């Protein structure tokens with residue numbers, strides 16, 4: 001048997017959540033135990049810690065596995081469209097509703113509905129969602145009839161939902177409805193033993209079996225890094241390192257860890273003041289103004305996220321927009337996976 005932990009396989013088959021630390025093994029054990037019940041599950045964990053992957057593993061290990069898994073980012077849907085997105089609409093229910101459409105509940109029938117970023121649900125939608133979950137019935141916008149739906153609800157958030165309840169931002173009744181079983185995903189820095197194994201798996205996924213290895217010193221540096229963006233940050237670091245590396249092994253300097261640390265430590269009083277990554281002067285005409293504006297917007301969004309260590313609320317504050325607007329813009333610019 002190889003002794004390098006990077007080559008160890010997860011003991012439990014069929015899991016996408018990799019890792020051999022006690023913390024992640026315990027998560028897999030819990031998933032195996034709770035997958036079969038239909039009780040709602042609430043997954044907590046920092047950004048990039050694997051909440052969606054855990055939800056998919058839960059679905060895969062449940063009796064619903066042959067039915068759909070529908071993931072909904074509750075923070076990315078414009079409020080005006082929410083009801084019709086969740087419950088569907090009849091033809092003519094509103095301007096532009098040219099044909100009847102089913103919503104997320106209908107799409108997830110007999111399967112799993114994954115409510116990601118659940119803390120971002122606006123109050124009016126919280127009420128409607130609670131009702132649908134309790135009654136197990138939904139009514140399309142503009143429709144008369146209620147239809148039965150059979151879905152298992154898994155929710156996730158990287159915010160403290162209990163705190164959101166205390167602040168009056170999240171309904172207590174919905175909170176209790178969703179938190180029947182809780183699953184907590186550990187941050188990557190709480191399970192540093194897994195970094196080597198994950199790095200190996202990610203490099204193989206990105207570059208195949210002949211992927212370059214991490215030089216011992218590069219691995220050491222990774223193991224000492226704090227990973228505020230967790231496994232997703234590790235993926236981003238390695239993807240960039242693969243693009244930058246020139247040798248057969250990835251070296252510490254290919255990881256650009258200092259640049260990340262510096263971005264996180266810039267003076268918060270002048271959040272976006274240094275202009276890095278921005279055009280120094282207006283570009284020559286003719287140009288495509290929409291494409292240029294998209295570029296500027298993307299660059300600022302990415303910088304705000306990096307600077308806030310991928311804390312979206314702080315990034316939104318740096319940019320002077322609401323969290324909902326930030327999510328909407330990230331989605332529109334296909335940057336929602338950035339962290």
Ligand SMILES: Nc1ncnc2c1ncn2[C@@H]1O[C@H](COP(=O)(O)OP(=O)(O)OP(=O)(O)O)[C@@H](O)[C@H]1O
Pocket residue numbers: 016017018019024045046047048049050051052053054158198231232235339
């Ligand atoms: N234990 C793990 N094993 C393998 N890959 C992982 C693990 N945890 C996370 N990942 C990978 O890291 C990335 C982020 O995971 P995921 O999207 O599940 O995180 P998340 O907690 O939902 O993040 P966010 O809060 O930003 O939505 C994905 O590409 C996922 O495949």
Ligand SMILES: [Mg+2]
Pocket residue numbers: 051052116
């Ligand atoms: Mg997620």
